[in-house]
Structures are given as structure tokens and as C-alpha cells.
Amino acid sequence: MLQQATQELLEPAGLGSSELDHALAGLMRGQVDFGDLYFQRRQNEGWSLEDGIVRSGSFSIDQGVGVRAIAGTGTGFAYADAIHAEALEQAAGSARAIASAGTAGALAVKMPVSTAALYRADNPIEAADATVKVELLRTVDAFARSLDPRITQVNVSLACQHESIVVAATDGTLAGDVRPLVRLDVRVIAEQGGRRESGNAGGGGRYSLLTLLDPECWQKFAREAVREALLNLEAVDAPAGFMTVVLGPGWPGVLLHEAIGHGLEGDFHRKGISAFSGRMGERIATEYITVVDDGTLPERRGSLSIDDEGTPSQRNVLIENGRLAGLMQDKLNARAMGMQPTGNGRRESFAHLPLPRMTNTYMLPGEYSPEEIIASVEDGIYAANFKGGQVDITSGKFVFVASEAWRIQGGKLIAPIKGATLIGNGPDVLTRVGMVGNDLELDTGVGVCGKDGQGVPVGVGQPTLRIDGLTVGGTQ
Amino acid sequence: MSGKNLQTRTESDLMDAPDRVREWLTELAERVLARARAGGADAAEVSLTSSLGRDVSVRLDEIDTLEEARDHGVAITVYRNRASGSASSGDLSLEALDRTVEQALAIARHTQPDPAGGLADADRMAREIDDFDLWHPKSIEMETLVDRARLIEQAGLNHDPRVDNSEGASVSFDVALGVYANSHGFVGHGRQTRFSQSCVLVAQDKDGMQRDWDWDDRCRFEALADPAATGVRAAERAVRRLGARRPPSGKWPVIYIPEVALGLVRHLVGAASGGNLYRRSSFLIDSIDSQLFPEWVSITEDPHLIGGGRSSSFDDEGVVTRPSPLIEHGRLARYVLGSYSARKLGLETTANAGGVRNLLFAPGTADFDALVRQMDRGLVVTEVMGQGVNLVTGDYSRGASGFWVENGRIAYPVEEITVAGNLRSMFAALEAAGSDIETRRNIQVPSLLIGQMTVAAQSDQSD
Numbered sequence: 026m027l028q029q030a031t032q033e034l035l036e037p038a039g040l041g042s043s044e045l046d047h048a049l050a051g052l053m054r055g056q057v058d059f060g061d062l063y064f065q066r067r068q069n070e071g072w073s074l075e076d077g078i079v080r081s082g083s084f085s086i087d088q089g090v091g092v093r094a095i096a097g098t099g100t101g102f103a104y105a106d107a108i109h110a111e112a113l114e115q116a117a118g119s120a121r122a123i124a125s126a127g128t129a130g131a132l133a134v135k136m137p138v139s140t141a142a143l144y145r146a147d148n149p150i151e152a153a154d155a156t157v158k159v160e161l162l163r164t165v166d167a168f169a170r171s172l173d174p175r176i177t178q179v180n181v182s183l184a185c186q187h188e189s190i191v192v193a194a195t196d197g198t199l200a201g202d203v204r205p206l207v208r209l210d211v212r213v214i215a216e217q218g219g220r221r222e223s224g225n226a227g228g229g230g231r232y233s234l235l236t237l238l239d240p241e242c243w244q245k246f247a248r249e250a251v252r253e254a255l256l257n258l259e260a261v262d263a264p265a266g267f268m269t270v271v272l273g274p275g276w277p278g279v280l281l282h283e284a285i286g287h288g289l290e291g292d293f294h295r296k297g298i299s300a301f302s303g304r305m306g307e308r309i310a311t312e313y314i315t316v317v318d319d320g321t322l323p324e325r326r327g328s329l330s331i332d333d334e335g336t337p338s339q340r341n342v343l344i345e346n347g348r349l350a351g352l353m354q355d356k357l358n359a360r361a362m363g364m365q366p367t368g369n370g371r372r373e374s375f376a377h378l379p380l381p382r383m384t385n386t387y388m389l390p391g392e393y394s395p396e397e398i399i400a401s402v403e404d405g406i407y408a409a410n411f412k413g414g415q416v417d418i419t420s421g422k423f424v425f426v427a428s429e430a431w432r433i434q435g436g437k438l439i440a441p442i443k444g445a446t447l448i449g450n451g452p453d454v455l456t457r458v459g460m461v462g463n464d465l466e467l468d469t470g471v472g473v474c475g476k477d478g479q480g481v482p483v484g485v486g487q488p489t490l491r492i493d494g495l496t497v498g499g500t501q
Numbered sequence: 502m503s504g505k506n507l508q509t510r511t512e513s514d515l516m517d518a519p520d521r522v523r524e525w526l527t528e529l530a531e532r533v534l535a536r537a538r539a540g541g542a543d544a545a546e547v548s549l550t551s552s553l554g555r556d557v558s559v560r561l562d563e564i565d566t567l568e569e570a571r572d573h574g575v576a577i578t579v580y581r582n583r584a585s586g587s588a589s590s591g592d593l594s595l596e597a598l599d600r601t602v603e604q605a606l607a608i609a610r611h612t613q614p615d616p617a618g619g620l621a622d623a624d625r626m627a628r629e630i631d632d633f634d635l636w637h638p639k640s641i642e643m644e645t646l647v648d649r650a651r652l653i654e655q656a657g658l659n660h661d662p663r664v665d666n667s668e669g670a671s672v673s674f675d676v677a678l679g680v681y682a683n684s685h686g687f688v689g690h691g692r693q694t695r696f697s698q699s700c701v702l703v704a705q706d707k708d709g710m711q712r713d714w715d716w717d718d719r720c721r722f723e724a725l726a727d728p729a730a731t732g733v734r735a736a737e738r739a740v741r742r743l744g745a746r747r748p749p750s751g752k753w754p755v756i757y758i759p760e761v762a763l764g765l766v767r768h769l770v771g772a773a774s775g776g777n778l779y780r781r782s783s784f785l786i787d788s789i790d791s792q793l794f795p796e797w798v799s800i801t802e803d804p805h806l807i808g809g810g811r812s813s814s815f816d817d818e819g820v821v822t823r824p825s826p827l828i829e830h831g832r833l834a835r836y837v838l839g840s841y842s843a844r845k846l847g848l849e850t851t852a853n854a855g856g857v858r859n860l861l862f863a864p865g866t867a868d869f870d871a872l873v874r875q876m877d878r879g880l881v882v883t884e885v886m887g888q889g890v891n892l893v894t895g896d897y898s899r900g901a902s903g904f905w906v907e908n909g910r911i912a913y914p915v916e917e918i919t920v921a922g923n924l925r926s927m928f929a930a931l932e933a934a935g936s937d938i939e940t941r942r943n944i945q946v947p948s949l950l951i952g953q954m955t956v957a958a959q960s961d962q963s964d
Binding site for chain 2: 072075076078079080081082083084085086087088089097098099100101102103104105106107116119120122123155156158159177178180214216221222223263265266267296297298300376378412413414415417419420421422423424425426443444445446448449450494496497498499500501
């Protein structure tokens with residue numbers, strides 16, 4: 026990976042090992058504790074179909090280098106949107122502005138980071154000709170429309186990304202990664218008797234575009250979008266109030282991302298502003314709950330062979346048998362807290378600073394079948410699918426928004442209900458989990474997590490869960 | 502001169518000699534358009550930007566980050582036999598520009614002909630480019646920014662003993678210049694300076710922690726709020742959330758404070774936008790002239806507001822902009838359209854390619870306290886959370902926090918609640934607007950009193 030990334034990024038600019046060392050040594054000339062250079066090149070290609078035609082396509086290349094110098098917990102940061110020696114020097118000069126606050130450190134000997142690649146390094150944009158991609162969108166459109174005459178609009182979009190990064194740091198880190206990312210989305214509108222509803226489905230990952238071209242894959246997305254839209258045509262108003270909520274498997278794991286995950290990111294703990302601050306080892310969930318953040322799953326959207334600081338990704342246990350067990354760290358926060366980095370240092374691009382971020386966050390399965398769980402509920406709702414969520418990490422309050430939900434009465438799904446916001450409190454929501462299903466699923470690969478204005482791809486997952494009390498924001 | 506040298510030159514010039522940077526970007530735009538024509542495009546458009554900025558943040562009096570930003574960008578769209586292709590890059594070297602044109606042309610070979618596609622009509626191009634007083638460049642040293650951030654945070658931390666932690670105070674500026682040109686021969690330019698400050702503080706008592714923030718954002722450094730005022734307001738806002746309870750569930754009147762009421766206007770704009778209309782993804786299809794709001798409501802777009810955050814003589818396709826009502830006597834006066842969506846809908850562009858410019862919701866006469874008295878019993882929403890807005894149906898369900906009002910006075914803070922309704926009925930149920938208009942954003946909205954929404958929360962007894 027390092028070799029290919031170096032070839033793509035550094036060699037065309039005439040940058041070699043000695044230029045990197047020179048730039049890093051320049052950073053350390055000031056009173057700096059740590060510094061790194063992050064080279065990135067990212068190609069994106071996107072196609073979209075609406076109203077029956079592939080009306081737009083786009084291509085972009087962004088590349089640059091971000092230079093960071095850390096003194097204490099202070100960070101100096103600058104970047105250049107071009108990769109060449111002069112731009113590197115200039116950015117390094119600006120980043121060093123932080124210098125006066127640190128202690129003079131020494132430049133460590135380069136230690137190339139080697140780790141198993143979790144995905145293939147070929148460029149997904151080149152995996153198929155443009156005519157094939159355009160044809161895919163048209164086929165998906167025709168297929169979705171053929172499923173039901175009530176489908177009046179279909180939007181299909183395809184996105185392919187090829188990204189190479191090289192990280193060189195004063196602690197000796199020298200690492201590279203080549204990351205593919207593909208995604209197909211289907212959105213439909215269904216109309217009946219003057220009522221209109223939408224349905225969405227899609228997915229992707231760090232795998233070949235050919236996977237998405239497989240009819241089994243895109244037909245599943247199209248069917249799912251159509252099913253959701255038609256179901257919502259029948260949906261009645263959602264109830265309002267505090268009630269039992271059963272969450273479906275897979276993407277509803279966005280609960281864990283919001284309620285638990287963000288609150289366990291190292292920066293919030295270093296600053297003491299998380300609702301979980303100072304609570305390590307405490308029980309915050311029923312004892313049969315274990316939650317992990319795992320960047321090492323092959324080809325998943327949230328996976329990384331190395332993070333954006335060159336640390337190999339890991340499987341980090343966040344909650345073990347109901348107790349808070351671990352944080353997610355980047356280098357800065359790990360060092361300030363006397364801990365080890367956990368492979369969670371991520372950044373949107375060379376123009377953004379790394380932060381502790383999630384990868385793929387999910388709950389391990391329990392023992393109940395999903396049917397048993399629904400049958401156990403006298404009165405409540407079943408939320409099968411969601412849009413996104415949001416959390417206030419300090420108060421712990423979080424929301425997530427159902428896009429497909431059902432009313433449960435007498436242990437049965439009796440009617441689809443309109444989407445509604447669910448709100449809860451992170452530190453106690455998992456103490457109310459009554460049953461954990463045996464049907465762990467990961468999401469299909471659509472998540473984007475936002476923090477400090479930076480978006481990064483993530484994954485979530487969970488088995489079916491019964492929560493004995495969440496506030497549901499319906500109108501009835 | 503090589504592209505690389507040009508890039509280095511612009512960084513110092515952007516502040517001192519913006520006209521030279523404008524000329525440079527204009528030359529590049531002309532080159533792009535010529536290349537696109539030579540490559541077989543029937544029409545083309547390009548926008549180029551150059552910006553720089555500094556951003557510092559301080560936490561508990563220590564420097565947290567010092568950031569320097571320099572960005573360039575080019576976005577090109579070409580049209581060929583009514584099919585379009587787009588490409589963009591952050592590299593303005595001549596080689597990269599030529600490559601970006603090639604990429605756009607390559608894309609256009611595969612997209613399908615679209616009768617609604619193409620540039621905006623030539624006779625709609627803006628003839629004059631006016632100055633709306635958005636350019637007040639000032640290079641501020643890192644040290645000065647740091648000192649100001651320290652003042653902001655200290656004022657907040659000293660304001661109340663319950664404010665015992667901080668997520669930091671930030672001060673930043675950003676200077677940006679852009680050129681848009683198309684093959685009708687239109688060349689337009691815009692430039693803007695922005696100075697911002699913000700502070701996020703954490704307050705604590707026996708019940709737990711709460712954080713809140715305050716901020717300001719102006720195009721003139723001297724117009725920024727007093728640093729201490731921003732810190733103190735962040736402290737006050739964090740402290741007043743302490744001891745939050747849950748309100749009684751039920752159907753209640755609700756006041757949205759200006760920064761939250763702004764979201765309601767954004768949803769209106771989203772549903773009135775051409776893209777959502779022709780995709781049949783809006784609850785406002787076929788709603789021109791319909792009585793969405795009570796008679797007294799008026800919302801006007803003024804693209805020519807002096808000092809207005811998004812003021813411009815032309816929209817993102819060069820079409821001349823004009824002040825015009827969006828809501829008049831409570832009725833939807835028009836949609837929000839660019840050329841493409843206008844053609845799809847069989848209408849004319851409203852010069853809103855790229856979105857709305859500056860919107861003004863006409864304020865009422867009652868101040869906030871009077872609005873609270875008028876409500877008597879109900880909920881004040883100071884924050885909403887999540888994505889629970891469905892523009893296809895207008896269904897609205899958000900997480901919220903704020904204050905419970907009894908006997909016309911704020912009784913206690915509330916959190917972990919939901920507010921729900923449907924945008925159409927919420928708009929129709931508007932009872933009053935405050936006089937407290939929010940001026941920091943391009944969409945300026947006062948506090949709004951909505952007659953009734955569904956409020957849900959766990960009852961405090963069941964804890």
C-alpha cells in the first residue's frame with residue numbers, strides 16, 4: 026500500500042524520503058513535540074439519473090498536503106492544495122507557529138507501518154467504462170418503475186472514489202493507504218390518491234464497482250426503496266409519548282453511534298465534557314450488552330487499513346458486558362491522556378485536522394429471535410429503518426429519526442406509522458434494553474458521520490433490540 | 502508564467518491587490534471557455550475561487566489550534582448536444598485546468614441529452630455588477646486572534662461559578678474572491694470578507710453538565726460583537742439550561758427563538774425549491790398563490806441588501822437578481838428556481854440558481870417577553886436536533902430543548918423532548934412574530950409563536 030501510495034502521490038512531485046525528512050526536521054527545529062505530513066489525492070466520479078435520464082455526471086480531483094505541529098495539546102496546522110516541495114515548505118513554516126509552547130523533540134527513525142490490507146487497491150472509477158455505469162442507472166430506473174405503477178419518480182446515483190494517502194511523522198511513522206469507496210443510491214416517490222411518499226435504499230463499501238453492477242445487489246436496493254415508499258403511503262400518524270421501542274437490525278445501530286459512540290471519543294474525555302467523562306468501568310448497560318468499534322472488517326465502508334495518522338485500525342471494545350470499557354483515540358488525545366492511539370485518528374481531507382472518530386460501530390448479538398422480541402411487546406413501536414441521528418455529547422441527549430416504523434399491539438405489527446424522531450439519554454438508554462436479538466446485521470454502507478464540520482464514511486450495526494422506554498415524537 | 506508561480510502569487514495579492522487576482526481568475530476562466538469550445542462544447546460555464554483565512558481556538562487559556570487555510574477551486578460544466586458534463590479541481594495550474602476541461606467533456610459524451618439543460622438564457626444575464634459593501638480585508642496576526650479568543654473565553658468563565666469548563670473560544674477570518682463566466686460572454690465576480698468569533702462553555706451543577714454557545718459573524722472586523730459579550734452570552738446560555746426537567750406532554754403552543762425559527766424558513770425554501778418540485782419531493786407542489794401563512798406574514802428576498810451575507814447582482818448562472826417577495830400577505834408568491842428547474846416546470850427562473858440570497862421575515866412589534874406573555878402556557882424551543890423533517894409530506898418531528906412557560910413567564914428549562922406537527926399546519930397556525938430579528942444570518946427571522954404542536958416527553962414521575 027505504501028509503495029503504491031508513494032508512487033501515486035509523491036513521485037510525480039519529485040518528493041522522496043529526503044524531502045520528507047527535511048520538512049519534518051524543519052518542523053522539529055521549533056519547540057515542537059510532534060509533527061506530521063499528510064499527503065492525499067482523491068478522485069471522485071459521480072453519475073445521477075432523474076426523470077428517466079442520466080442528466081449529470083461529475084469528476085473531480087483534489088490533492089494536497091496538510092502539515093501539523095503539536096506542542097503540548099496545542100496544534101499548528103496549515104495545508105497546501107498542491108503537492109510539491111515549495112508548497113510543503115510553506116505549509117510547514119505556517120504550522121510551526123505553534124512551536125514556542127513545546128519542548129524540543131528529536132526526529133525518530135522512520136519505521137514504515139505494515140499492516141494487512143482490508144481492501145483492494147485498484148481504482149473503482151476504472152473498473153468499468155462510463156457507458157456501463159450510465160446503463161446501470163437506466164436499468165435500475167426501469168426496474169424500479171416496473172415494480173409498481175404508483176412509482177412516479179426515480180432518482181439513482183452512483184459514486185466512485187479512489188483515494189491515496191501517505192503519512193510521515195516525527196515519531197517515525199511512515200505509512201500509506203490506497204482506499205476505494207463505491208456507493209449506489211436509489212430514491213423513489215410513490216403517489217396514490219393525492220398522497221406522496223418517498224423511499225430510499227442504497228449501499229456500498231470499500232470494494233469493487235463490479236459488486237454494485239451485480240443485479241442481485243441493485244435489485245435489492247430498488248425493491249427496498251419501492252417497498253418503503255409504498256408502505257409509507259399506508260402509514261398512519263405516529264404516537265407521541267414514552268413507550269417501548271423495538272429497533273430492527275442493521276442501520277438502526279445509528280442508536281449506538283449517537284447514544285454511545287460519540288461520547289467515547291477521546292477528545293471529549295481529555296476535555297472532560299462528555300456525559301461519560303470519568304465513568305470508565307461503570308455499568309451503563311444491561312450485562313449482556315457488548316459494543317465494539319471495529320475498523321478491521323474487510324471492505325466495509327467504515328474500515329481503514331491504517332487511520333489518517335498511520336496507526337493500523339483495531340477492534341476496540343467500547344462496552345463490555347454492560348460496563349464502559351474503552352475510548353477511541355487519536356495520537357494527540359492518547360498522548361495527553363497517557364493512553365495508546367486506537368486507530369481512530371481520522372480527517373475529512375488534507376485540509377482538516379485529525380480527530381478521534383468512529384469506524385464501524387456495532388453491538389454483538391444476543392439470544393432472542395426477532396419474532397420473540399416483537400411478540401413480547403404489548404404496546405409500542407417497531408422501528409425498522411432510520412435516517413440519521415444527532416447527539417449533544419455533554420448532556421448525553423440524542424435523537425434518531427425513523428423512516429420506516431410500525432405500531433405494535435398485542436405482540437403483533439398492526440400498522441405502518443409515519444416516521445418520527447426518537448429521543449433519549451445516552452448514559453441510561455442501554456440500561457433499559459430488555460432483549461437483544463440473535464440477528465446481528467451491519468448496515469449496507471451508507472453512513473456519513475459529521476463532527477466539527479468534517480464528514481467521514483462510517484458503518485453501524487446491531488441485532489434487533491427491545492428498549493423498554495424511549496420518547497417517540499409522533500403527533501397522536 | 503507557470504501555474505505554480507501564479508498560485509503562490511495570489512496568496513499575498515488576495516488582500517492587497519484583489520483586482521489582480523480577479524484579472525488572473527478571469528484570464529483562467531476565458532482560457533477554460535475557449536478550451537471547452539475547442540474541445541467540441543456548444544456552451545460552457547466555469548467558476549473559479551481563491552480564498553485564504555486564519556482560525557485560532559483557545560481552550561482554558563491555552564492555545565488549542567492555529568490554522569492557516571489557502572484554497573483554490575475550479576468547477577466547469579460543458580454542454581454538448583444538450584448533454585452536460587461537470588468536473589472540478591483544487592488545482593489552478595494551466596495543465597490542471599486543461600485536464601479538468603477534458604474530464605468535463607469526457608463526462609458529457611456519456612450523459613443523455615436533456616431538453617431542459619444548458620446555460621441560462623442569454624438575455625437574462627446581469628449587465629452591471631454592483632458592490633454591496635462586503636469587502637473589508639484586514640490581515641490579522643495569529644497573536645491578535647489568540648488574544649481576542651482568550652478575552653472571549655475568560656469573560657465567559659468568570660461570569661458564573663457554575664461555568665467550570667470550556668470547549669474553547671475561536672476567532673477566525675476568511676477572505677474569498679470568485680469569478681463566474683459562461684459562453685454567453687458573461688463574466689461576473691464577487692468578493693467577501695468574513696470575521697467570526699464563537700465560544701462554547703460547559704456549566705455544571707449536581708444534576709449534570711450542560712453546554713451552550715454564542716457566536717458572531719460579520720464582514721467587517723470592527724462590527725464583531727464585543728469579545729466579552731460573546732463569552733458572557735455563552736455562559737448565560739449554558740447556565741440557564743442547568744436543572745432541565747421535562748414538560749407535560751400534550752398539544753401546546755410553541756415559541757421558536759429566532760435562530761431556530763430560521764430553520765422553519767429554510768424548510769419553506771427547501772419545499773419551494775425547483776429541484777424538489779420537479780422531483781415531486783415537496784409538499785408545496787401546485788401551491789403558488791395558496792394561503793400558506795396568515796395574512797400578516799411577509800417574507801421578502803433582497804439580493805441587494807448592503808452588507809447582506811449573500812448579496813450579489815447575479816445568481817450562480819449569471820442571471821440578474823432582483824428584490825422580490827416570497828410570501829406576500831401570507832400567500833406563496835413564487836417558487837425558488839434556477840433555469841434548469843424552471844424549464845422542467847414550464848416556468849421562468851427566479852434568479853435563484855445556487856439558492857436564496859438574503860431573506861427577511863417581516864418582524865412584529867412585540868418583544869420576546871411580550872410574546873411569552875401572549876403564549877401564557879407552552880414551550881419555548883431554543884434548540885432542535887436531528888433530521889426529522891420530511892419535505893415530501895411536510896411531516897415534522899424533532900428533538901428539542903428549551904423552556905417551559907407558565908402564567909406568561911419562563912418557569913424552568915426542559916430537555917429530552919420532541920415537538921411534532923406538519924409544516925403546512927404549523928405555517929397556518931403562526932400566531933405572532935417577535936420584534937427580535939436575528940441579523941447574523943442571510944435569512945433573518947424573528948421569534949415565532951405557533952398556535953399548537955404535539956410535545957412529547959417522559960413524565961418526570963416515571964423516572
